[in-house]
Every structure is written in C-alpha cells, then in structure tokens.
Amino acid sequence: MNAHDLRRLTVRAGSAHDADALAHFDSVARSDSGERRGSIERWCREGSVLVADAAPELVGYCVVEYTFFEQGFVTMLMVAEPLRGRGIGERLLRAAAASCLTTKLFASTNLSNHQMQRLLQRVGWRSVGMVHGLDDDDPEVFYLCAPRSR
Structure with missing residues (x-):
C-alpha cells in the first residue's frame, strides 16, 4: 500500500466475513494456538469490529x-506490521471514538509499547492510570479519549 492507497482507505464496520482476513495479518493470531482467531471471529460476529479497508485487502x-x-473500551487495535506508522491506527481510533456509544472511551497498552503510547497521545488521549x-x-x-477528539 502506498500513499495514494491510503487516501482511498475506508473505515467500516466489520462483519463475520472479515474474520479470515483479519486473522491473516494479526501477528498474534498467526502465532498462538487459536485463541486470538476465536476472539476475532467472536468480535466480528458481535459487531464490535471496525476495519481499515484498503480494497482489495484489509x-x-x-x-x-x-x-x-x-x-x-478499545480491546484491540491491530495494523498489519508493514503498514504501521502510516496513519491507519489513527484513523481507526478516531472512528472508534466517533462511534462510541458511551460518554467515555478507554484503551490500554503495556508500558513497553511505546509506539501505541505515542499514537494515543498524538490523537489526544490522556494517561489515566x-x-x-x-x-x-x-x-x-x-x-x-479526550472529549474534544470524540
């Protein structure tokens, strides 16, 4: 995907049909014994997923x-490894904030995950604990999530 493709990227609600494609680029789903794959299928079935669609691939x-x-609560944010740092995570977080059904939206990440912490701070989220x-x-x-970014 190049810069031109990123302009065509859309964020949409995921469906059960998207589970295979999501598991394909999810680094944990590729390496665990099926737990993440099961979670992806459940999230897709339940309508909890937003997908970044850069047709023809997610x-x-x-x-x-x-x-x-x-x-x-943002339970999971995953971007295909070779495409990280191109604004896809930001687009997904902004879409999650815009579609959130409650007054507050939280996320968490490990202290060692500096890339995710920088992303959250860049889009206006604040550390709360x-x-x-x-x-x-x-x-x-x-x-x-800061109220102004929702």
Missing part, C-alpha cells in the same frame, strides 16, 4: 467493547 482493525465499567500484575514486569497503562 489492513487494520479496532475492537470496541462495553464491558469496562459499562464504558467503551496504571495496573501492575497483568503481564509480569510490564504494567498496563490506561488512557481516556
């Missing part, structure tokens, strides 16, 4: 669920 996805204290113990020696940092 290049990213974002999952928003409402099980975090009954607020929106940290939880230790989810992953050994790598705390989870939580972010809240």
